Amino acid sequence: MKKLIYILFINILILSKSHALIEIDITRGNLDPLPIAVSPLHVDIKSEEHNDIKIKNLGEDISKIIEQNFKNTGLFNPLKRDAFVQKPDIAHLKPRFEDWRLIKAQALVTGKLLIKDGKLKVEFRLWDLAAAKEMTALAFTTTPSNWRRVAHIISDKIYERLTGEEGYFDTRIIYVSETGPKNQRIKKLAIMDQDGFNTKYLTLGNELVLTPRFNPTNQMVTYMSYFRNMPRVYLLDIETGTQEVVGNFPGMTFAPRFSPDGKKIIMSFAKDGNSDIYTMDLETRVVERITEHSSIDTSPSFSPDGKFIAFNSDRSGLQQIYVMRSDGSNVKRVTFGKGIYGTPVWSPRGDLIAFTKMHKGRFYIGVMRTDGSGERLLTENYYQEAPSWSPNGRVLVFYRETKAGDRGEGFSAKLWSIDITGYNERKLSTKTDASDPSWSSLLSK
Amino acid sequence: MTLNTNLKNILLVIFTTLFLSACSTAKKAGDIDGDVYTGKETVKFLAAGVPDRVFFATNKSSLTTASRATLRKQATFLRKNKNLNVTIEGHADERGTREYNLALGERRANAARDYLMTYGISGKRISVISYGKEKPVNPKSSPLAWSQNRRSVTVKVN
Numbered sequence: 001m002k003k004l005i006y007i008l009f010i011n012i013l014i015l016s017k018s019h020a021l022i023e024i025d026i027t028r029g030n031l032d033p034l035p036i037a038v039s040p041l042h043v044d045i046k047s048e049e050h051n052d053i054k055i056k057n058l059g060e061d062i063s064k065i066i067e068q069n070f071k072n073t074g075l076f077n078p079l080k081r082d083a084f085v086q087k088p089d090i091a092h093l094k095p096r097f098e099d100w101r102l103i104k105a106q107a108l109v110t111g112k113l114l115i116k117d118g119k120l121k122v123e124f125r126l127w128d129l130a131a132a133k134e135m136t137a138l139a140f141t142t143t144p145s146n147w148r149r150v151a152h153i154i155s156d157k158i159y160e161r162l163t164g165e166e167g168y169f170d171t172r173i174i175y176v177s178e179t180g181p182k183n184q185r186i187k188k189l190a191i192m193d194q195d196g197f198n199t200k201y202l203t204l205g206n207e208l209v210l211t212p213r214f215n216p217t218n219q220m221v222t223y224m225s226y227f228r229n230m231p232r233v234y235l236l237d238i239e240t241g242t243q244e245v246v247g248n249f250p251g252m253t254f255a256p257r258f259s260p261d262g263k264k265i266i267m268s269f270a271k272d273g274n275s276d277i278y279t280m281d282l283e284t285r286v287v288e289r290i291t292e293h294s295s296i297d298t299s300p301s302f303s304p305d306g307k308f309i310a311f312n313s314d315r316s317g318l319q320q321i322y323v324m325r326s327d328g329s330n331v332k333r334v335t336f337g338k339g340i341y342g343t344p345v346w347s348p349r350g351d352l353i354a355f356t357k358m359h360k361g362r363f364y365i366g367v368m369r370t371d372g373s374g375e376r377l378l379t380e381n382y383y384q385e386a387p388s389w390s391p392n393g394r395v396l397v398f399y400r401e402t403k404a405g406d407r408g409e410g411f412s413a414k415l416w417s418i419d420i421t422g423y424n425e426r427k428l429s430t431k432t433d434a435s436d437p438s439w440s441s442l443l444s445k
Numbered sequence: 446m447t448l449n450t451n452l453k454n455i456l457l458v459i460f461t462t463l464f465l466s467a468c469s470t471a472k473k474a475g476d477i478d479g480d481v482y483t484g485k486e487t488v489k490f491l492a493a494g495v496p497d498r499v500f501f502a503t504n505k506s507s508l509t510t511a512s513r514a515t516l517r518k519q520a521t522f523l524r525k526n527k528n529l530n531v532t533i534e535g536h537a538d539e540r541g542t543r544e545y546n547l548a549l550g551e552r553r554a555n556a557a558r559d560y561l562m563t564y565g566i567s568g569k570r571i572s573v574i575s576y577g578k579e580k581p582v583n584p585k586s587s588p589l590a591w592s593q594n595r596r597s598v599t600v601k602v603n
Binding site for chain 2: 181182183185208210211229231252254255268270272273274275296298299312314318319342343356358361383385386401403404405406407408411435436
């Protein structure tokens, strides 16, 4: 597990700061995705054999992952490789730009790899075909088993160079895996790479688990478990597998989330029919009560600067979203639209709050400014909720359920993602049914 | 003309009969008053004549007249069985966000607990647990199933 977590060595060879001709505007829905050619990485013949990994295919495999990542963004159109006009090794040295332009490519990715002394050495280049120049080049070394992460890191670097925004490919999603009939669901914590590979189960399914959330600064997770039939918030270190109950509350704690600095957990504590919001400092163990109101206060989420908290409350009668200072003062209702609102989640960029809206038996995932203005509904369905932000604040992942028949048949729960532009709605591939997704920050940051 | 009027009356009677029977079938199949389940399906008994659960309206945790009657029966039963402790499980339907439903289930279970306590049952004998929408008794996605799932259930623990 450790080697997966460690940041790869990245040696920057050249980082061209010159102004490029190709740029992608990701603030609007992109109906004209950028045609990009991802040449298979050239595999150096001097490469040693490496157990289990087919070195010969590695160049091709890595380029396929990059292509898939790009395709999933909806911003790029990876071109078919049978149209490619140059061999990978030659193209990597210096592409014949006019030939690549002929197949309508605007950007080209080339690279090569080598395994030596048990280490995988990879380099890649991104070429601006219109300007006929190199935009970015990077080389790095890692353990061969990390080859999928290599593909994701390359994808991130290219995305960054072309969009001016941080990527989100070298990330993972933690979620609740669901199996079994609808009224006897078995739920386990599961984690996978953002592209659906490397699924691992973190609990056995002996007790009900809900709402896992990543610490934005490391690989710790907070979640809710019914271990020994006591519904409580837990803290889990996914590197070591150690876990502990958060705080010593004489009743149900739920709806946990980390503060942006990762040092506190904010959650609800229910007592005598009333749920209020509390924080616990993970180092000092000091518990603070943030709300004190006879209504239900839950689903708290900090602003990225830590100064504010968005939360869900029914103090006005039905579920609405409120924002307050992080000490609990200055509570303001921000949702006044038709219907009821839940699950506010503050964007990592700070400018938006994502939410679930329920209106006339339909469920919507939407975003709004932090004062509640500018509401935009991104997707409507029979049932969906629990948005979680990609670390760059451009994509939301959430879960969606289908209608069930008499004996629960036809029921499913799946993860979906959508850009905050409202475009590019897409089902994520998971090994089982899935709910309550939470997106990690970049692993190699 | 007379014939015509007669015919009209007959038709009216037929329609009224059809309409009324349609109503009564709907009510029988529905077993929902407003939005609260009033039927017997899914209900179990702590003892003869003592139902184990009460039902709630959407997003509500207030007790209906029928719910209070059920809980008074539970209180009488608990007074007679002094060594018995119970857990009240609070539940919600699937048409709401998970976290809010956990809070709502807790509020419903406590509404039942508070009522039992006003009828002289010690709070020490009653624990509560909320399952939110995690344990539907009826897995169907229909208003009837949802009304059966919005419930608090009193369960014997010893």
